[in-house]
Amino acid sequence: MAKSIDVKDLDIYYGDFLAVQGVNVHIKARSVTAFIGPSGCGKSTVLRSLNRMHEVIPGARVEGKVVVDGQSLYGAGVDPVAVRRQIGMVFQRPNPFPTMSIYENVLAGNRLNARKMKKSEADTIVEKSLRGANLWNEVKDRLSKPGMGLSGGQQQRLCIARAIAVEPEVLLMDEPCSALDPISTSAVEDLIHELKSDYTIVIVTHNMQQAARVSDDTGFFNLKAVGEPGHLVEFNPTTKVFSNPEEPATEAYISGRFG
Amino acid sequence: MTRNTGAPEAPDSTDAAYTELPMPDTLSIHSGQLPRQATLMTVVFAAAIGAVGGLILGAGPTVIVLLAWAIFLVALTTWSTIVEGRRKGTDRLVNAMVWSTFVIAMLPLLSLLWTVITKGGPVLTPDFLSRDMTGFAALGQGGGIYHAIMGTIMVTGIAAIIAIPVGVFTAIYLVEYGAASRLAKMITFLVDVMTGIPSIVSGLFAISLFIVITGDPLPRLGIGGGVALALLMIPTVVRSVEEMLKLVPDDLREASYALGVPKWRTIVKVVLPTAVAGIVTGITLAIARVAGETAPLLLIVGTFPSANWNPFDGAVQTLPVYIYTSLNGTTDPKYGDIWTDRVWGAALVLIIIVMALNLIARIIGNIFAPKTGR
Numbered sequence: 001m002a003k004s005i006d007v008k009d010l011d012i013y014y015g016d017f018l019a020v021q022g023v024n025v026h027i028k029a030r031s032v033t034a035f036i037g038p039s040g041c042g043k044s045t046v047l048r049s050l051n052r053m054h055e056v057i058p059g060a061r062v063e064g065k066v067v068v069d070g071q072s073l074y075g076a077g078v079d080p081v082a083v084r085r086q087i088g089m090v091f092q093r094p095n096p097f098p099t100m101s102i103y104e105n106v107l108a109g110n111r112l113n114a115r116k117m118k119k120s121e122a123d124t125i126v127e128k129s130l131r132g133a134n135l136w137n138e139v140k141d142r143l144s145k146p147g148m149g150l151s152g153g154q155q156q157r158l159c160i161a162r163a164i165a166v167e168p169e170v171l172l173m174d175e176p177c178s179a180l181d182p183i184s185t186s187a188v189e190d191l192i193h194e195l196k197s198d199y200t201i202v203i204v205t206h207n208m209q210q211a212a213r214v215s216d217d218t219g220f221f222n223l224k225a226v227g228e229p230g231h232l233v234e235f236n237p238t239t240k241v242f243s244n245p246e247e248p249a250t251e252a253y254i255s256g257r258f259g
Numbered sequence: 260m261t262r263n264t265g266a267p268e269a270p271d272s273t274d275a276a277y278t279e280l281p282m283p284d285t286l287s288i289h290s291g292q293l294p295r296q297a298t299l300m301t302v303v304f305a306a307a308i309g310a311v312g313g314l315i316l317g318a319g320p321t322v323i324v325l326l327a328w329a330i331f332l333v334a335l336t337t338w339s340t341i342v343e344g345r346r347k348g349t350d351r352l353v354n355a356m357v358w359s360t361f362v363i364a365m366l367p368l369l370s371l372l373w374t375v376i377t378k379g380g381p382v383l384t385p386d387f388l389s390r391d392m393t394g395f396a397a398l399g400q401g402g403g404i405y406h407a408i409m410g411t412i413m414v415t416g417i418a419a420i421i422a423i424p425v426g427v428f429t430a431i432y433l434v435e436y437g438a439a440s441r442l443a444k445m446i447t448f449l450v451d452v453m454t455g456i457p458s459i460v461s462g463l464f465a466i467s468l469f470i471v472i473t474g475d476p477l478p479r480l481g482i483g484g485g486v487a488l489a490l491l492m493i494p495t496v497v498r499s500v501e502e503m504l505k506l507v508p509d510d511l512r513e514a515s516y517a518l519g520v521p522k523w524r525t526i527v528k529v530v531l532p533t534a535v536a537g538i539v540t541g542i543t544l545a546i547a548r549v550a551g552e553t554a555p556l557l558l559i560v561g562t563f564p565s566a567n568w569n570p571f572d573g574a575v576q577t578l579p580v581y582i583y584t585s586l587n588g589t590t591d592p593k594y595g596d597i598w599t600d601r602v603w604g605a606a607l608v609l610i611i612i613v614m615a616l617n618l619i620a621r622i623i624g625n626i627f628a629p630k631t632g633r
Binding site: 088098 | 438439508510511512513514515516517518519520521524525528529532533
């Protein structure tokens with residue numbers, strides 16, 4: 001079910017402000033692609049444009065093409081809601097729904113879309129998703145407790161379980177570990193490794209070690225200059241980016257000699 | 260390429276930087292302190308001086324209280340400044356001022372409650388609550404406010420039925436759809452203007468509206484009162500619901516969108532449930548606020564001695580209007596006392612209704628509040 005994504009000449013605007021310019025990327029199916037770069041260079045913006053979450057912000061728009069499995073996401077007559085059902089997203093801060101229990105949080109994608117299902121079917125989805133998110137053993141005895149009562153790392157894995165419960169083609173992760181401790185981070189990274197066999201994963205991270213650990217391909221974003229739009233500096237297999245980068249700017253950034 | 264593994268570098272050994280700094284000998288962390296009962300002692304002292312001074316001057320109780328209060332402020336501040344230092348002295352002064360204003364704010368409220376309860380309490384008999392005024396208006400005994408209670412509930416209920424949907428949907432538009440659009444800004448401005456409409460004007464609006472609709476030169480209708488009160492309620496409801504919806508974090512909306520949930524379902528299933536406690540509280544407080552309105556009801560609903568359940572035909576008695584009209588009876592040389600009792604009794608019932616609404620709002624707020632427990 002995993003699909004590949006082709007991004008062609010993507011320009012992203014907030015109102016009149018050009019935030020990211022000229023991004024060209026081919027994201028392979030069933031692989032992990034990491035976006036790294038300094039704050040404010042547009043990594044998250046590009047990520048959000050991959051499932052049309054970008055346009056949730058008033059005034060935000062996109063020029064260029066994002067093609068998933070031959071279909072243009074920004075073509076005429078494309079329903080952003082349908083796009084988001086195929087391309088799930090995990091956010092920087094864990095955001096379980098505060099009114100729902102753990103069980104209901106996992107089922108949120110199905111329940112909120114009013115999909116009718118039997119109790120047994122729902123139980124199966126919940127268990128499968130929680131197991132997929134490495135959370136089942138920790139919460140199986142308190143599924144009816146509020147999702148907000150979990151620890152930060154557990155909440156984040158709950159959000160991942162919620163995202164994979166709707167069985168998307170692609171999973172986008174916007175700095176999923178930046179609010180987590182090393183143990184939880186390691187749990188989420190293990191999870192990314194497992195999910196790779198079923199999903200196409202795109203992850204934005206500030207942690208270069210993390211990008212090196214989990215990803216197959218890495219894209220380095222940077223600002224052209226202060227006040228200029230962000231752009232994609234280099235996109236290559238992770239081993240190449242971290243051992244023998246093509247661009248001097250990439251090397252400067254990952255070796256800590258930035259600027 | 261200098262670093263390409265995930266191994267973190269060992270931190271420099273900087274333990275030496277954290278060795279204790281030598282303490283200067285002059286550093287003093289002790290200062291004088293007033294006894295624990297200092298405030299109480301000063302109050303007694305100030306009261307005594309104030310009373311003696313007031314009696315010598317032959318002043319009344321108001322002057323004595325003011326005098327004692329001024330002496331208390333000066334004495335406590337001076338004493339504390341001398342013993343404890345300037346900062347503590349200022350702290351005590353400001354503290355005393357804050358408490359004084361708190362007491363000033365509470366006094367009228369407590370006095371009002373006390374008066375209404377002591378005067379209205381004995382009037383509240385089952386008879387008083389279950390009878391109306393049919394045939395009793397001119398008599399020196401009997402009668403009740405059943406019809407007025409029912410009227411108030413009916414008219415306020417109609418107002419709520421009109422105002423809650425309008426207010427809630429307006430707020431949803433403002434927060435979820437309007438964002439910073441010009442229409443939304445205009446609506447916000449108009450809602451602010453509406454907040455300031457004098458209640459008598461909303462009564463005039465209702466009466467003109469129903470003159471046009473019914474053709475009657477002076478319509479008396481329960482529904483008219485509902486319209487007038489709804490007009491007063493809508494801005495409050497819009498404002499409070501808007502604030503509550505704004506408190507719902509965008510993270511939750513995005514989480515829902517990212518699951519492929521359409522916007523309207525996100526609002527219905529995620530945003531509203533998350534904010535429901537505050538919304539219900541705000542709405543209930545808005546209802547409580549208009550339940551005691553008199554002026555517009557006087558104009559459009561009028562007064563009637565018995566229960567009228569039909570809001571589309573004829574006058575309806577309501578508690579505030581009942582209180583207002585009964586006040587005319589208190590000057591009656593023969594039956595003044597019974598009318599006074601009726602006024603206090605009705606006032607107490609009105610307060611109880613409003614307080615009950617406030618309590619219900621709190622309880623509902625607690626029930627619906629998102630649970631974060633472990």
